[in-house]
Amino acid sequence: MRVLVIGGGQNSEHDVSLASAAAVAEALGVGGYEVSTVTISRAGIWEVAGVSEGATAAESLALAMTMITRADVVFPAVHGALGEDGVLAALCALAGVRVVGSGPRAGAIGMDKWMTKLVAEAAGLRTARGRLIGAADCGDAEFDGAVVVKPVSAGSSYGVSLVREEADLAAALREAARFDRRILVEEVVHGREIDLAVIREAGGVRWAAPPLEIHAAGLFDTAMKYDGSARFTVPAQLSIAESGSLTRAALALFDALGCGGVARMDFFLTDEGPVLNEVNTMPGLTAASQVPRMFAAADVSYVDLVDRLVRAAEVPER
Template sequence: MKQHVVVIGGGENAEHDVSIASASGVAQALRARGWAVDALTIGRDGIWCSESGPLGLGVGDSLAAAVALIGRADAVFPAVHGTLGEDGALAALCALAHIPVVGSGLGAGAIGMDKWTTKLVAEAIGIRVARGRLISASDIGDEEYDGPVVVKPVSAGSSFGVSLVSDAGELRHALDTAAEFDRRILVEEVVRGREIDVAVLREADGTRWAAPPLEIRTSGLFDTETKYDGSAEFSVPAVLDAAEHAALVQAALAMFDALGCSGVARIDFFLTPDGPVLNEVNTMPGMTAASQVPRMFAAAGVGYEELVGRLVAGAGVPGVRVGSAV
């Protein structure tokens, strides 16, 4: 009997289109391996849809129909990035339905999505972070400018609302831009270093390991436009000496464990002469075949379809073997 997986994409946030691309790739990979897949999309308006159309006339009706489908599945793959998805909302829904879910649970998702709280966790376990301060959108006014800073929403992904501020006159606009995505805003010092990402996977037997790190090269800030216009260069494996590699992997595994992550997570760092500085954690990173995480695992000999299969197996689905559908 084929295993039945519900794949969810879309979402009610700025990463809607990115999530649709991830979900489409995941669904195709599972079907290629012989799995039965129901592909659901959460519209920007919150209405859930199947591949044949809306599941109801309103948000509540469509959600009820979606929960019925989820309740009959062997597992759910929530490829929804950002709020009301990656932040643990969908993991909580699956937990209430007692259905195995791919990826991190409510706690890890919620903390990982919150950049301020993630920084506090990192500092508590001895991982360096950029100095920063938290600002409420309601308190935006005559903010003090203390040199080049990065302004970002506390809970948003794909660099939406992120600005590099190099002049005092730019600060107010950057704060207002970030406030469009979250009422809590993080203002951080600029860290000079190489941008290195590390992907960590927890296998079905509980072991976790890091794929070869990836380096991002850009001419400026790795913002939303740069992420998706093809101008950024990704090098995997990143050229690192043994000490740099060990420090990055150790820090990534420590963050993965401290947050209580499951499935896969991408932990982003700046590599400075003094060692790694944590940038952020993504508990449901981009999952198209061309995304950073699949590229890293491909460098380790784990292809895209195999990676997706391992993630479903790691969700605790009875009878699923890595490397084949049942």
């Protein structure tokens, strides 16, 4: 079986995607797949070895389509905008090619923290109270207590700030506005940070791996995510009731969004129960990333995990 792994992408998570794609490609090779790879540059050029030199994005995409045509399954290990947001799944849907992960709809909603909130609330989950501010209206935003400011659509904590004092609000909004025209200003949630991973296997059965706890003093920021200082506990130490309510919430949201492949649902566990923070429909996929570590705790090795994802790949219908 031939799998095309796509990495890189046109957003701030480019390097993270390169790491995910390299790890996925290696594991697929170990699993016996015939693997080819293509990188999307920061400028949107599909770097097809040897042939896309000097090509425009459109020309390079045409070359990459030949690779997509030859693949049995496409594995788009691209985080963030123009990847995880469903556009690569949409390309495969149009081409009638099986693709790993969520379809265009779930990808698009999951990449949008405001839309995710609306769907999650409608599905009975709690989320942080928040308001949406347009980048153009940053100057009019009023400070009414500590808040978290973040771009509606980004990742790896880029543009996310905790604002405790009025004097810091304007800079935080400007920083978030570098990543999106829409900015989310949220109440600060106090609780443990617990991530859940849900996989939909070939045949449609979906289940959640044991939860993982992130130990971060304050925001789980970009530096902590990638400098090796992040401390995780897998499985998180939870009561049966806590674990049950988190798992039910994660599965409910997976179903409400209609996710495929694997999705990571990030929660705060508060005294009043789970509060959803965000959904990642193409979460970090190096062997050391949260999702593979959660599945390892369920005795699903990294090679097995990527194999299951490829076997579950479908041509998206929506």
